[in-house]
Amino acid sequence: TFLATDLTIDTGVQELLLKANSEGIETAFDRAKQQEPHCKFGLAGVCCRRCMMGPCRISFGEKGAKRGGCGATADQIVARNLLTLIVDGATPHVEHAREVAHTLLEAAEGIAPYEIKGKDKLWKIALDLGLTLEGKSTNEVAKEVALIALQDFQKQTGVATWLSLHAHAKSVETWEKLNILPRNAHLEIANAINKAAMGCDSDPLNLLLGVMTMALVEGYDGLHLSTDLSDVLFGTPKLVKAQYNMGVIKADYVNIAVHGHIPMVSEKVVEWSRKLNGEAKALGAQGINVIGICCSANELLMRQGVSVATNFASQELAIVTGALEAMVVDAQCIMPGLQKVAECYHTELISTLPNIKIEGSSHVEFSPAKADQMGEEIVRKALARYTERDMVKLQIPKGTVEAYAGFSVEQIVEVLSKINQEDPLQPFIQALTDGDILGVVAIVGCTNPRVKQDWANTELAKELLKHNVLIVATGCSAHSLGKFGLLSPEGIEYCGPKLANVLKTMGEANGLTSLPPAWHMGSCVDNSRIDDLLVALANRVGVGVRDLPVAGSSPEPQSPKALSIGTFFIAQGVDVHIGLNAPISGSPFVENALTGDKGDFAVTTDELFGGKLIYEEDPIKAAHVLLQRIIKKRTALGLQS
Ligand code: NFS
Numbered sequence: 001t002f003l004a005t006d007l008t009i010d011t012g013v014q015e016l017l018l019k020a021n022s023e024g025i026e027t028a029f030d031r032a033k034q035q036e037p038h039c040k041f042g043l044a045g046v047c048c049r050r051c052m053m054g055p056c057r058i059s060f061g062e063k064g065a066k067r068g069g070c071g072a073t074a075d076q077i078v079a080r081n082l083l084t085l086i087v088d089g090a091t092p093h094v095e096h097a098r099e100v101a102h103t104l105l106e107a108a109e110g111i112a113p114y115e116i117k118g119k120d121k122l123w124k125i126a127l128d129l130g131l132t133l134e135g136k137s138t139n140e141v142a143k144e145v146a147l148i149a150l151q152d153f154q155k156q157t158g159v160a161t162w163l164s165l166h167a168h169a170k171s172v173e174t175w176e177k178l179n180i181l182p183r184n185a186h187l188e189i190a191n192a193i194n195k196a197a198m199g200c201d202s203d204p205l206n207l208l209l210g211v212m213t214m215a216l217v218e219g220y221d222g223l224h225l226s227t228d229l230s231d232v233l234f235g236t237p238k239l240v241k242a243q244y245n246m247g248v249i250k251a252d253y254v255n256i257a258v259h260g261h262i263p264m265v266s267e268k269v270v271e272w273s274r275k276l277n278g279e280a281k282a283l284g285a286q287g288i289n290v291i292g293i294c295c296s297a298n299e300l301l302m303r304q305g306v307s308v309a310t311n312f313a314s315q316e317l318a319i320v321t322g323a324l325e326a327m328v329v330d331a332q333c334i335m336p337g338l339q340k341v342a343e344c345y346h347t348e349l350i351s352t353l354p355n356i357k358i359e360g361s362s363h364v365e366f367s368p369a370k371a372d373q374m375g376e377e378i379v380r381k382a383l384a385r386y387t388e389r390d391m392v393k394l395q396i397p398k399g400t401v402e403a404y405a406g407f408s409v410e411q412i413v414e415v416l417s418k419i420n421q422e423d424p425l426q427p428f429i430q431a432l433t434d435g436d437i438l439g440v441v442a443i444v445g446c447t448n449p450r451v452k453q454d455w456a457n458t459e460l461a462k463e464l465l466k467h468n469v470l471i472v473a474t475g476c477s478a479h480s481l482g483k484f485g486l487l488s489p490e491g492i493e494y495c496g497p498k499l500a501n502v503l504k505t506m507g508e509a510n511g512l513t514s515l516p517p518a519w520h521m522g523s524c525v526d527n528s529r530i531d532d533l534l535v536a537l538a539n540r541v542g543v544g545v546r547d548l549p550v551a552g553s554s555p556e557p558q559s560p561k562a563l564s565i566g567t568f569f570i571a572q573g574v575d576v577h578i579g580l581n582a583p584i585s586g587s588p589f590v591e592n593a594l595t596g597d598k599g600d601f602a603v604t605t606d607e608l609f610g611g612k613l614i615y616e617e618d619p620i621k622a623a624h625v626l627l628q629r630i631i632k633k634r635t636a637l638g639l640q641s
């Protein structure tokens, strides 16, 4: 029997799963089940397909092969696989960043039709880069910044500029000693693939150091560069209010879902939806309604207040409402299964990036210079589909939940400045010192059909809030929290009394009853904002990031991006929890290095960097492991808990 309540706690998604089931439509939840049981060699990371002597796999028991055909051991195979997995996570973000830098360059040159909205951010970056601003136009400065950014994909010596711009001095010191500082993103990606290739690097420790270099590429030339230049192009997010759940899809509107990650695409869809809104009315609709899925949702929520329909695991179910005229996708986390679902309805699935196409979908090509043509053509395609809607198949789950987002570091500082104008971080640090905020945990990453959707994300958040831990959130996890009211001031009912008081005081100073208990800081590339917040706090207190009573968690990870981001935070000395295991358990060396405590083994990240990987499937238990680690860090700082 089919029990939708086993698959997700989102009642709208449950309703649509039943609808899909009755219509004979297969979704990720069905396909994930068909893959069970998962291959145990793959789960442990001990299979190797790196050359045609193989594929090889290492057996677990007494009997069977202990080495691959070339002589590679389990430690070597797992370390090599982890390195390429982290490349798989970091590269989409690096390419995301490069696309934004390229667009900024063409915008500054007057080739691409984007207005530079984030002038403050541009000045700040330019000054941090040591540029002079005098006598220069916005476009001239933007061009210089874009060209320096693009050097992070070319320079052969020195350290990636975006790392130098953002990293805490103490972290850089650690990384320098270990000789893991990246030069340029593309070079390090090539270097990592080269290291992992058959017959190349077979020293597990050297491979793990390669993992950490790739983590720094992810952090600076992926996350930070993407966020910085997106803020320059589209503005730095400010507090906004929007709605969550499938109910944001509206029956009497032309509905366009944007799904993926690249804001240059989604921003143009919004712009053209507003321009062509009248044409929807001419068709008898109330207008055009753009809704978000996954991180495109986050980009538009943060900057435009666009409402969010759903997150990763249930992306196909948005189409099952029968109310989407178009779903526009760009890159990352786009399930190929979407097209088959779209074919059951009038929905047009539209891919946009020249190098990322979806079999069977239509394609409207994005290039920075032709962004307006793309935006207009996409919206016109959606308008054309409206009249083809099959009213018999229409079913939109009712109800939406109010949520706040827009917590950029700039916005957080502004919110806090209402309490202390001269030293905005002071009230926050005071609350941390006094234990009114016990610590901060970032709940980030995905939903994954292998885990009951939204369950682990929300359970972990609630357990931490109860213990006065403030939550910051990004990605699809932030969507989980949004759907269940944790991004709304009402969510403070889940907080311990101390944290609730702090949030009320901060909220009241800003004309709200309270701040929400979880602060939505953006898309997955915006984990850079969390990093910036930590660096700012560490600098203000005069300690390293590794000393702060903070941690990260991805309770329902799906993408290798969750692992590359997690590794980046471990490199800073932040403990990171994952609710599904990384494929490392087949190597005692790799598993111990990442998950062991300081002093336990020859080499641990806990010892070298000050943070480790924590694997725990039970969100309540995970919360308590994180609490212990936070209390340990508080004690080391001489703080009571
Ligand atoms: Ni992040 Fe964003 Fe969602 Fe996971 Fe995918 S959309 S980049 S990887 S699934 S959070």
Ligand code: SF4
Pocket: 048, 049, 050, 051, 052, 053, 054, 055, 056, 067, 068, 069, 070, 071, 072, 077, 198, 199
């Ligand atoms: Fe097997 Fe070694 Fe080839 Fe991997 S690289 S497939 S372990 S022979």
